Amino acid sequence: MKPDQRQPRRLPAGGLIDRGRPVAFRFNGRECQGHRGDTLASALLANGLQRVARSYKLHRPRGIFSAGEEEPCALVEVRTAGSWTPNCRATLVHLFEGLDARSQLGWPSVDFDLGRWVDLSHPLWPAGFYNKTFKWPRWRTWEPWLRRMAGLGRAPLQAGPERYEQVHAHCDVLVCGAGPAGLAAALAAASAGLQVMLVEQDPRPGGTLLGEHSCLDDMPGAEWAMHIAAMLHAQHGVRILTGTTLAAVHDGPVVTLAQASADGTRHDCLWIVRPRRILLAGGATEQGLLFPGNDRPGIMLASAARTYLNRYAVAGGTTPAVACNNDAAWQTAFDFIQAGWAVAFIADARPQVDPELERRARAAGIEVLCDSRIARTLGAAGLRAVELARNDGRKLGQRRCDLLAVSGGWAPRVHAWCHARGSLRFDQTLQCFLPAGELPELAMAGSAAGVVGLAETLADGTRVGVALALQLGKVAPATRQPLVAREPLVARRIPATDVRAGKRRQWIDLMHDVTLDDAALAVREGFTEVEHFKRFTTTGMAADQGKTGNLNAFLALGSLTGRLPQEVGTTTFRPPYTPVSLGAVAGPVHGEGYVPRRYLPAHRLHHAWGAVMADYSWQRPDYYPQRGETPAESVCREVLCVRHAVGVFDNSPIGKIEVHGPDAARFLDRIYVNDVIGIAPGRARYGLMLNENGVLIDDGICTRLGQEHFLLNTSSAHVALISNWLERWAQCEWPELDLVIDDVTNQWACYTVAGPQARQLLHSLRPSFGIAANELPHMAWTSGRLADLPARIARVSFSGELSFEVSVPAGHGVELLSAIAGHGAVLGLEPYGIEALMLLRLEKGYLHVGTDTDGATSSDDVGWGAVARRKSGDFIGRRSLERPANRANGRRQLVGVEPVAPQQQLRIGGHFSAGKGHGTQGWITSAGFSPSLQRWIGLGVLSDGRARTGQTVGVYDHGHSYQVRVTSPCFYDPEGHRLHV
Amino acid sequence: MSDRQQNSVLWQSGLAAHEFVAPGLRVEEVPGRGLHTVRRMAAPEWPVRVGEVLSQKDSSVLCLRPDEWMLVTTGTSTTGWLSQLPTGAVHIDRSQAYAVLRLSGMAAPWLLAKLSALDYPSAASRPAPHCAQTRMGQVRAIVHFHQAVPEDGLLFDVMVERSLARYLWERFLEAAPHASRLAAGDEAWSA
Numbered sequence A: 001m002k003p004d005q006r007q008p009r010r011l012p013a014g015g016l017i018d019r020g021r022p023v024a025f026r027f028n029g030r031e032c033q034g035h036r037g038d039t040l041a042s043a044l045l046a047n048g049l050q051r052v053a054r055s056y057k058l059h060r061p062r063g064i065f066s067a068g069e070e071e072p073c074a075l076v077e078v079r080t081a082g083s084w085t086p087n088c089r090a091t092l093v094h095l096f097e098g099l100d101a102r103s104q105l106g107w108p109s110v111d112f113d114l115g116r117w118v119d120l121s122h123p124l125w126p127a128g129f130y131n132k133t134f135k136w137p138r139w140r141t142w143e144p145w146l147r148r149m150a151g152l153g154r155a156p157l158q159a160g161p162e163r164y165e166q167v168h169a170h171c172d173v174l175v176c177g178a179g180p181a182g183l184a185a186a187l188a189a190a191s192a193g194l195q196v197m198l199v200e201q202d203p204r205p206g207g208t209l210l211g212e213h214s215c216l217d218d219m220p221g222a223e224w225a226m227h228i229a230a231m232l233h234a235q236h237g238v239r240i241l242t243g244t245t246l247a248a249v250h251d252g253p254v255v256t257l258a259q260a261s262a263d264g265t266r267h268d269c270l271w272i273v274r275p276r277r278i279l280l281a282g283g284a285t286e287q288g289l290l291f292p293g294n295d296r297p298g299i300m301l302a303s304a305a306r307t308y309l310n311r312y313a314v315a316g317g318t319t320p321a322v323a324c325n326n327d328a329a330w331q332t333a334f335d336f337i338q339a340g341w342a343v344a345f346i347a348d349a350r351p352q353v354d355p356e357l358e359r360r361a362r363a364a365g366i367e368v369l370c371d372s373r374i375a376r377t378l379g380a381a382g383l384r385a386v387e388l389a390r391n392d393g394r395k396l397g398q399r400r401c402d403l404l405a406v407s408g409g410w411a412p413r414v415h416a417w418c419h420a421r422g423s424l425r426f427d428q429t430l431q432c433f434l435p436a437g438e439l440p441e442l443a444m445a446g447s448a449a450g451v452v453g454l455a456e457t458l459a460d461g462t463r464v465g466v467a468l469a470l471q472l473g474k475v476a477p478a479t480r481q482p483l484v485a486r487e488p489l490v491a492r493r494i495p496a497t498d499v500r501a502g503k504r505r506q507w508i509d510l511m512h513d514v515t516l517d518d519a520a521l522a523v524r525e526g527f528t529e530v531e532h533f534k535r536f537t538t539t540g541m542a543a544d545q546g547k548t549g550n551l552n553a554f555l556a557l558g559s560l561t562g563r564l565p566q567e568v569g570t571t572t573f574r575p576p577y578t579p580v581s582l583g584a585v586a587g588p589v590h591g592e593g594y595v596p597r598r599y600l601p602a603h604r605l606h607h608a609w610g611a612v613m614a615d616y617s618w619q620r621p622d623y624y625p626q627r628g629e630t631p632a633e634s635v636c637r638e639v640l641c642v643r644h645a646v647g648v649f650d651n652s653p654i655g656k657i658e659v660h661g662p663d664a665a666r667f668l669d670r671i672y673v674n675d676v677i678g679i680a681p682g683r684a685r686y687g688l689m690l691n692e693n694g695v696l697i698d699d700g701i702c703t704r705l706g707q708e709h710f711l712l713n714t715s716s717a718h719v720a721l722i723s724n725w726l727e728r729w730a731q732c733e734w735p736e737l738d739l740v741i742d743d744v745t746n747q748w749a750c751y752t753v754a755g756p757q758a759r760q761l762l763h764s765l766r767p768s769f770g771i772a773a774n775e776l777p778h779m780a781w782t783s784g785r786l787a788d789l790p791a792r793i794a795r796v797s798f799s800g801e802l803s804f805e806v807s808v809p810a811g812h813g814v815e816l817l818s819a820i821a822g823h824g825a826v827l828g829l830e831p832y833g834i835e836a837l838m839l840l841r842l843e844k845g846y847l848h849v850g851t852d853t854d855g856a857t858s859s860d861d862v863g864w865g866a867v868a869r870r871k872s873g874d875f876i877g878r879r880s881l882e883r884p885a886n887r888a889n890g891r892r893q894l895v896g897v898e899p900v901a902p903q904q905q906l907r908i909g910g911h912f913s914a915g916k917g918h919g920t921q922g923w924i925t926s927a928g929f930s931p932s933l934q935r936w937i938g939l940g941v942l943s944d945g946r947a948r949t950g951q952t953v954g955v956y957d958h959g960h961s962y963q964v965r966v967t968s969p970c971f972y973d974p975e976g977h978r979l980h981v
Numbered sequence B: 001m002s003d004r005q006q007n008s009v010l011w012q013s014g015l016a017a018h019e020f021v022a023p024g025l026r027v028e029e030v031p032g033r034g035l036h037t038v039r040r041m042a043a044p045e046w047p048v049r050v051g052e053v054l055s056q057k058d059s060s061v062l063c064l065r066p067d068e069w070m071l072v073t074t075g076t077s078t079t080g081w082l083s084q085l086p087t088g089a090v091h092i093d094r095s096q097a098y099a100v101l102r103l104s105g106m107a108a109p110w111l112l113a114k115l116s117a118l119d120y121p122s123a124a125s126r127p128a129p130h131c132a133q134t135r136m137g138q139v140r141a142i143v144h145f146h147q148a149v150p151e152d153g154l155l156f157d158v159m160v161e162r163s164l165a166r167y168l169w170e171r172f173l174e175a176a177p178h179a180s181r182l183a184a185g186d187e188a189w190s191a
Helices: A040-046 A114-120 A139-149 A180-191 A221-234 A302-310 A327-338 A355-363 A415-419 A454-471 A516-524 A530-537 A550-561 A582-586 A603-608 A631-644 A664-671 A716-733 A758-764 A810-827 A834-844 A865-870 B003-007 B108-115 B121-125 B162-184
Strands: A018-027 A030-036 A075-080 A083-089 A099-103 A163-176 A196-200 A238-242 A244-250 A254-259 A267-280 A284-286 A299-301 A320-324 A345-348 A367-369 A372-378 A385-390 A395-400 A403-407 A410-412 A423-427 A432-436 A442-444 A484-486 A507-509 A612-616 A618-623 A647-650 A655-660 A684-690 A696-706 A709-714 A740-743 A748-754 A781-786 A789-794 A803-809 A892-899 A911-913 A920-930 A935-943 A952-957 A960-967 B019-022 B025-029 B034-039 B053-056 B059-065 B068-073 B090-093 B098-104 B130-136 B139-149 B153-161
Touching: A018 A040, A030 A040, A040 A302, A163 A180, A163 A454, A163 A582, A163 B108, A163 B121, A163 B162, A180 A196, A180 A221, A180 A267, A180 A454, A196 A221, A196 A244, A221 A238, A244 A267, A244 A415, A267 A415, A267 A454, A267 A582, A284 A302, A299 A302, A302 A320, A302 A327, A302 A403, A320 A327, A327 A345, A327 A355, A327 A403, A345 A372, A355 A367, A372 A395, A410 A432, A415 A442, A442 A454, A454 A484, A507 A516, A507 A550, A516 A530, A516 A550, A530 A550, A603 A810, A618 A631, A618 A834, A631 A647, A631 A834, A647 A810, A647 A834, A655 A664, A655 A716, A655 B090, A664 A709, A664 A716, A696 A716, A696 A781, A709 A716, A716 A740, A740 B034, A740 B090, A748 A758, A748 A810, A758 A803, A758 A810, A789 A810, A803 A810, A834 A920, A834 A935, A892 A920, A911 A935, A920 A952, B019 B162, B025 B108, B025 B162, B059 B130, B059 B139, B098 B108, B098 B162, B108 B121, B108 B153, B108 B162, B121 B153, B139 B162, B153 B162
Parallel strands: A018 A099, A163 A196, A163 A267, A196 A238, A267 A442, A299 A403, A320 A345, A320 A403, A345 A367
Antiparallel strands: A018 A030, A075 A083, A075 A099, A244 A254, A254 A267, A284 A410, A372 A385, A385 A395, A423 A432, A612 A618, A647 A748, A655 A709, A655 A740, A684 A696, A696 A709, A748 A803, A781 A789, A789 A803, A892 A935, A892 A960, A911 A920, A911 A952, A920 A935, A952 A960, B019 B025, B025 B098, B034 B068, B034 B090, B053 B059, B059 B068, B098 B153, B130 B139, B139 B153
């Protein structure tokens, strides 16, 4: 068969791709073709594209280095309708029809990049250069230019079509990795009757079996994996998630899994799983080799070259060669030979290799060079040739090759083990860090645990699966191990890394352009501890988290500082293991779902009345504009309606907490600054609550509904806070008190009818109780029927007018409000909103906790010193009120203020100041133009404010200064005649 | 305004619909439930373990906390139940404080699992009805799992504060398509 002209590197047969389903895609504007089952990386290689990216810092040309999540070079931008996703690893992007991908760096193109001058001047940009240079005149001058030159992708500015989901799940055993060990373990656990979740980053199960030639139970490895997965899938209680990567292991244990859609729709899902046991079977990552020019396009991990060849039927180059220090990489050469390609050479750093391997290679026509290394690589656009040398320095000359498969050993994927605080040990045989000790809910199996060989890995997976089942009280039936008839070569022993510095640069971290010279510089500058070393050089950072470079970096640091690898240790492997989109982390918590919105029982009615709703954690009417009115005119009209006729305000969100029990009065007496025991049934009292520091946390009305039954009104925003706070005191501090606390805020719809005509309006609603001044005086409470509805009525006021707060079961809210509106029309009733309410209370000087107070305001500061001193019993915060700081002169006290110049506008936040050079003496907390008084008024907190009543003080506000007069906080009806009528 | 609308918390909150369906899923508001909190002490035969439910005819008693029960009735009459209460028990009518949203179908547990951390998909394997208080879509909710019903599959009642009913309903609407796919196994690998 002739190779496809559009895919010159595609083998005519083989692989796990669907050749019957070609897929068209674009890369950097070029039309390309691949097949279903391809990744973008394999398709690019098949199309003969070797150079796909530019490096992050130095703009060096980069190719595809790996075949999985460890990819450090091939980061691309994937475009979807009107948006794009940056930093996608081409090795993980699964090909779909119409895929449009672009390189992230390189101008005007990735092939001809003017930014290459950075590489040509590389001595100017060593590790940590930004800590030493570009300091004059200041870093900020240079930063935008440097960031434009470097960087990892651009985030889209507009919301795209992406959709992010979250879901919680539970299982007995979570198996991470559906390679041989994971499949065997899942099979053992599932056969014991456990609920198993098996997750795999790849779209299909199999792990390394997909990219290697192996034979299990007379089936090719990939087929065996599908057979086992199908068996598991058919089993009750087993869920297999592909395209899903473990992101993190948290306490609990809670595990987060990132699931990405494979069809390009960007439909990501974050699974939050609570397993009883976790099995990590994620395998191991092959590591690169250190040699001069080891970053050139065409240099690829040996296992990746094998995967592209066997799984995707793609030859990464026309003249492959191998450079390694272990047996596993030799398999790459043999697989190329089997596929019909000539292999230029195998350069192995070991002085001696298995004679049988050497014989096989020579028989296949491969030049075998033991005790050898790469001295230099050549090529402009990509790899063209290499210069070889013996380990003792003797030159061996140049060899042509355009694909160099490299292997410097293997690093087990122990990251998630470390998330769970598992410790590591350095294994001399395998020259890598392995899990040490045990963790109670976490186990590792297969090559992630340092097990080498397919048969051994399968046996280990079964063993751990059975052990986990036993831990959970289940017995797995004995199963026959699959017969391994053929398996790839593996690295059973890795020699110690020989770090040789030289004139030419050797990359230890391809993603962040960190070279051996940078490592040496870090050591010279004293950054010899591994965590310092990482931060100075930036090795192991960014999207790949150093998966192909970390081990070499640690070994290089050890070599440069004369320490053993176990003495160097590793950096902290923090979550997430793999990049997770922020959208998936946020899940549904965005937009309308960001903060829960509460709706009033009569929301629909307010809407019909034309209310402008605003978010006060509840959706509440701000004001009710009439035709042609500005907001200010509307608010002014509403205020005057309350002052001269009658208004109705939806006060349903006000906190309503009921306290029942024989000790309810004693309990509340300790809660409030003022006396509660003395409140008679049917009467109410305004009160303040302090915390232990004497700081005012809430205010409201406390009503005694019965001898052992109280109703507390709290600020609408503080209901949950106060309810929980009361529960804490009742349950933790005073458990001996017999009482029950219940938040009934949602049970009752509450409407305030306020104004001189309020009583007349209530009369028209046929109350079953008396509402005359002597029957229901100010601060009294009763219940009965109103408008034929069960109702509670409190005679309290936040406006300074005659006012009734009428509560009915919330389901009757619309009914009552409609009745009020219907009967009130003849009395000139109008609804009023929050804005009008705030002006009404400002005119009366009524405190608004949180607006007129802050985290330091005490009850004394708002004029309640005498009340507190008068109280005989103890209350929360009393002791703190006696502290010197709370009794000192200069405390900021609540005062009223009005401008000396009548036309002067007051604004919240203006600072009281004695002039330039003096500090603030307080600030304006509430301000507005009073419709009733026709002038600007405000409240504020001023140092020793009460003693300064009548004085004039300066205000500094946004660059302007003006004078205000200090007054009593109450501006309107200070005698209170209107609310006592 | 129909009776259904008059009693519907969602309608009063400004929504037109009080039910929706998705593959494997039906969500509807169930108005008119009698909900009563009982505190401090309960009748002798009431459940004492948190999460247990006592069901009789159309009424249930949910044990929410060691000293808190919720009596759920289909009508307003609670006399029979409340007469069993010992002296000292505190009874609070909360029929208007909550909205009851009923979820049924095979996708119902997955809809709940998208918004709350409890193990709903395995709820079906528990033979008796049970309940839990949980955080769902950032708000507090009480979930009452009824025994599997032949025509509806799995049946859950979610009780949420009435002011938050519309918010949670909108979260259910958003989450429903994914829940349907999860229930159908579309998100999982298939042989």
